[in-house]
Amino acid sequence: HAVFIEHLRDLGVTTLELLPVHSFISEQFLTGKGLQNYWGYNSLNFFTPHKDYLVDDEIAEFQQMVTELHSAGIEVILDVVYNHTAEAGIDGPLLSWRGLNNPGYYRSVAEDPKVYINDTGCGNTLNIDDPYSLKMVLDSLRYWVEIMGVDGFRFDLASILARTAHGFNQQHTFLQAINQDPVLSKV
Numbered sequence: 001h002a003v004f005i006e007h008l009r010d011l012g013v014t015t016l017e018l019l020p021v022h023s024f025i026s027e028q029f030l031t032g033k034g035l036q037n038y039w040g041y042n043s044l045n046f047f048t049p050h051k052d053y054l055v056d057d058e059i060a061e062f063q064q065m066v067t068e069l070h071s072a073g074i075e076v077i078l079d080v081v082y083n084h085t086a087e088a089g090i091d092g093p094l095l096s097w098r099g100l101n102n103p104g105y106y107r108s109v110a111e112d113p114k115v116y117i118n119d120t121g122c123g124n125t126l127n128i129d130d131p132y133s134l135k136m137v138l139d140s141l142r143y144w145v146e147i148m149g150v151d152g153f154r155f156d157l158a159s160i161l162a163r164t165a166h167g168f169n170q171q172h173t174f175l176q177a178i179n180q181d182p183v184l185s186k187v
Contacts, residue, residue, distance in 0.1 A: 006072075009073070015075045015151075017078075020156070022081065024044050025095075042085075085126060105127055106127055107126075119160050141153065161174050162175050
């Protein structure tokens with residue numbers, strides 16, 4: 001809204017960081033208590049704005065918001081959650097990635113592959129070592145820059161995205177890929 005944008009300008013704001021906007025769902029332990037997740041840290045889809053943040057279910061609304069903020073000299077940074085997904089642990093619902101390629105998309109215990117490694121505290125950890133998982137995350141990041149117009153990202157639990165079976169790796173493929181990407185290296 002123009003009044004809100006003017007208020008931001010009056011405050012001297014030059015960058016607006018949004019909480020996660022990816023499509024998300026509420027966790028089972030919340031819905032079981034009649035509660036909802038309002039924060040967005042339980043991503044279901046890395047390519048779509050959360051439906052409750054849109055008035056007419058059109059991504060053009062998000063694009064328009066970014067364009068209007070840019071016109072006011074305000075850049076837009078997204079808080080993104082690529083460290084885990086809404087599928088939770090092995091007892092959680094089968095929503096998408098687990099059904100497509102469970103051992104590829106998620107880290108699991110070598111001795112018992114049906115048990116997820118839970119570095120995130122959310123039931124699973126995305127396996128960025130897998131080339132398809134890595135490609136999905138990089139494609140999503142480029143989508144939000146090239147199609148949605150955002151200026152950059154803040155990675156939730158960022159160190160997990162550069163973690164291997166042996167811990168954090170400064171030379172992880174994820175970090176190298178971002179550094180070498182013609183789009184992502186500039187945001």
